[in-house]
Amino acid sequence: MSLRNLILHNFWLKLFSIALATVIWLAIHASIHDAPNANKSLTPEYVRVPVLVRTAPGDKRVFRVTPDEVVVTAVGKDPTLFQTTRKDIRVNLDLRGFNVREAPSQRLKADAPPDIIVLEIQPSTVEVQQVSP
Secondary structure (H helix, E strand, C coil), X not given: CCHHHHHHCCHXXXXXXXXXXXXXXXXXXXXXXXHHHHHHHCCXXXXXXXXXXXXXXXXXXXXXXXXXXXXXXXXXXXXXXXXXHHHHCEEEEECCCCCCCCCCEEECEEECCXXXXXXXXXXXXXXXXXXXX
């Protein structure tokens, strides 16, 4: 077989294969190049958040929570998006069924937007004391 026949036989198929291989290589190269930036955006952020006390409607009891602020460790996919939504992270203490005779320490729950993942609440429990009936 001659060199000319090797190049020109199925020329369009060979040209398409080279173009497709180039596109695949560029896509892989771009994803590898952007990988370090993706890891930087998932670094944990530490946010100081007040504890919100939830009681039943009509419940007139007053509670003291110690500590009244906790530190939330959270990650977000986009750092600029995380900066705008960090005020939307809430830490709730549900005292709707709280009985004074129960254990004084209660577990906290965090509410965050869907694009933010809460990893940890420090401390995860708080001491509750009923101040008035």
